[in-house]
Amino acid sequence: MRVTARYVIIGAGIHGLSTAWHLARELRASGRGDGRDIVIIDKTGVGAGASGIACGVIRNNYFQPAMRELMAHSVSVWESDPAAFSYHPVGYLQISHEAMREDVASIHEQQRAIGYISTFVEGSEASRTYLRGIFADWRARRITSVLHEHRGGYANNLASLKGLRARTEAEGVRILAGVANKDFKRDASGAVTAVVTDRGPIPCEQVVVATGPWVRQQWDMLDLPAMTRVLGPDGEHHDAPTWTYWALQEGTLKVDPGYLVDNRGNMPPVVHVDTDEPLCDEDGVVTKGPWGLYYKPDFSFGGVQGGCVPDRVNRPAGDVAVDPYGPESSHFVVGEEFHRTFSAGLAFCQERFEGKAHLMSREPSGGIGCFTPDSFPVFDTFADNVYFIADSNHGYKMIGVGALVAQELMGQRQALLEPFRYSRYAEGRLHPVSNSPFPWS
Numbered sequence: 123m124r125v126t127a128r129y130v131i132i133g134a135g136i137h138g139l140s141t142a143w144h145l146a147r148e149l150r151a152s153g154r155g156d157g158r159d160i161v162i163i164d165k166t167g168v169g170a171g172a173s174g175i176a177c178g179v180i181r182n183n184y185f186q187p188a189m190r191e192l193m194a195h196s197v198s199v200w201e202s203d204p205a206a207f208s209y210h211p212v213g214y215l216q217i218s219h220e221a222m223r224e225d226v227a228s229i230h231e232q233q234r235a236i237g238y239i240s241t242f243v244e245g246s247e248a249s250r251t252y253l254r255g256i257f258a259d260w261r262a263r264r265i266t267s268v269l270h271e272h273r274g275g276y277a278n279n280l281a282s283l284k285g286l287r288a289r290t291e292a293e294g295v296r297i298l299a300g301v302a303n304k305d306f307k308r309d310a311s312g313a314v315t316a317v318v319t320d321r322g323p324i325p326c327e328q329v330v331v332a333t334g335p336w337v338r339q340q341w342d343m344l345d346l347p348a349m350t351r352v353l354g355p356d357g358e359h360h361d362a363p364t365w366t367y368w369a370l371q372e373g374t375l376k377v378d379p380g381y382l383v384d385n386r387g388n389m390p391p392v393v394h395v396d397t398d399e400p401l402c403d404e405d406g407v408v409t410k411g412p413w414g415l416y417y418k419p420d421f422s423f424g425g426v427q428g429g430c431v432p433d434r435v436n437r438p439a440g441d442v443a444v445d446p447y448g449p450e451s452s453h454f455v456v457g458e459e460f461h462r463t464f465s466a467g468l469a470f471c472q473e474r475f476e477g478k479a480h481l482m483s484r485e486p487s488g489g490i491g492c493f494t495p496d497s498f499p500v501f502d503t504f505a506d507n508v509y510f511i512a513d514s515n516h517g518y519k520m521i522g523v524g525a526l527v528a529q530e531l532m533g534q535r536q537a538l539l540e541p542f543r544y545s546r547y548a549e550g551r552l553h554p555v556s557n558s559p560f561p562w563s
């Protein structure tokens with residue numbers, strides 16, 4: 123294979139495609155080139171990674187101000203063409219127990235400050251009344267706040283990638299499927315001069331790594347550190363593994379998606395519930411501690427689809443890094459425990475799901491996510507000319523990050539990306555930590 127390109131993007135998921143599309147437009151608009159200067163390689167093909175199996179929830183609900191601002195930017199990209207991106211702007215509900223109320227109240231305040239429209243309801247009676255105004259059969263206990271984001275919702279994973287791919291190829295970008303990055307050629311200064319693939323080297327000026335849960339492979343190829351020095355809030359440094367892996371627990375209750383319409387017969391907002399009320403089913407206690415659940419009716423998954431709190435992967439990270447979605451480390455990760463928690467959680471929230479546990483799909487579902495030391499993204503340049511988009515599994519919703527990265531590749535640093543530089547660990551510029559049981563809230 124004889125290919126050269128000014129820009130080589132490794133990975134054809136949401137970030138690789140979005141970056142290529144936006145970069146091509148920037149090059150064309152500036153007269154400094156066009157999409158023909160860009161090649162995307164993917165060892166399998168478009169959507170073969172996490173983006174192709176993501177639940178697809180798009181929300182702003184983050185306790186960290188920098189994440190909220192970044193998500194607001196991405197939501198506006200989703201809203202720019204809902205049909206092309208298969209985006210459903212149904213909104214999003216964060217329904218919480220008391221320990222999270224203050225955190226969520228501050229999210230609402232800050233959403234107001236950035237003009238992101240949401241409603242905040244406090245108190246158990248007021249929360250119940252609000253939720254029953256949406257679902258007459260709502261019955262979750264120990265809920266003391268509701269944040270209703272009127273923007274956001276969800277998108278269909280492969281359909282949105284198809285839309286992005288069409289836009290990318292229309293700009294003249296080449297997408298090479300079945301081409302795997304194996305190494306890098308570097309000059310004396312350490313900068314990459316060629317992306318080495320199993321089909322030969324691709325000489326280039328700039329590399330973008332957008333390999334999702336495989337990111338550690340490129341990190342290791344560039345001899346970047348396996349451990350990261352972090353200055354903690356206590357003023358002490360400690361070393362944390364740069365990459366850790368969580369198993370995302372998701373699945374589908376096989377009912378007609380129309381089974382979960384709201385009181386008016388419309389598609390409802392995405393529901394996310396966090397509570398500390400013990401979860402039980404007819405066989406006894408399912409889980410005691412704080413637990414969480416998110417769900418939505420989804421025609422693409424063919425039912426009510428969603429997930430629970432993920433599990434830290436119980437294997438040496440090195441094994442997973444070989445190929446997180448390969449045959450030796452299962453692509454699909456959920457088991458009976460998840461099916462029980464998800465179906466019991468649905469019944470905890472809404473009466474219509476009582477006695478429906480037998481309808482849980484046993485088709486393979488879930489997947490592996492790769493997380494950074496603080497579980498927030500790293501967007502930064504290493505080895506002079508290798509830009510890493512390491513989203514720490516926040517990223518299907520972050521369709522706009524590619525637009526910002528494209529601007530940075532054109533030489534314009536982006537304020538929205540500054541809080542996500544790798545140097546934040548050593549300098550102790552960490553993002554605030556919330557009381558959510560999820561590692562990504």
Ligand SMILES: Cc1cc2nc3c(=O)[nH]c(=O)nc-3n(C[C@H](O)[C@H](O)[C@H](O)COP(=O)(O)OP(=O)(O)OC[C@H]3O[C@@H](n4cnc5c(N)ncnc54)[C@H](O)[C@@H]3O)c2cc1C
Nearest residue numbers: 133135137165171172173177178179303334489517518519
């Ligand atoms: C089950 C699950 C549910 C999720 N739900 C949501 C959600 O609801 N909302 C949300 O915002 N996020 C969600 N996420 C997270 C989100 O899917 C990821 O953060 C995001 O899709 C990562 O996108 P990416 O483009 O970086 O990587 P990916 O989509 O994983 O793409 C990486 C690509 O790189 C290719 N590749 C890997 N190694 C090489 C190599 N050596 N050479 C060439 N190509 C290579 C792969 O084949 C793959 O196509 C979920 C994740 C999982 C696993």
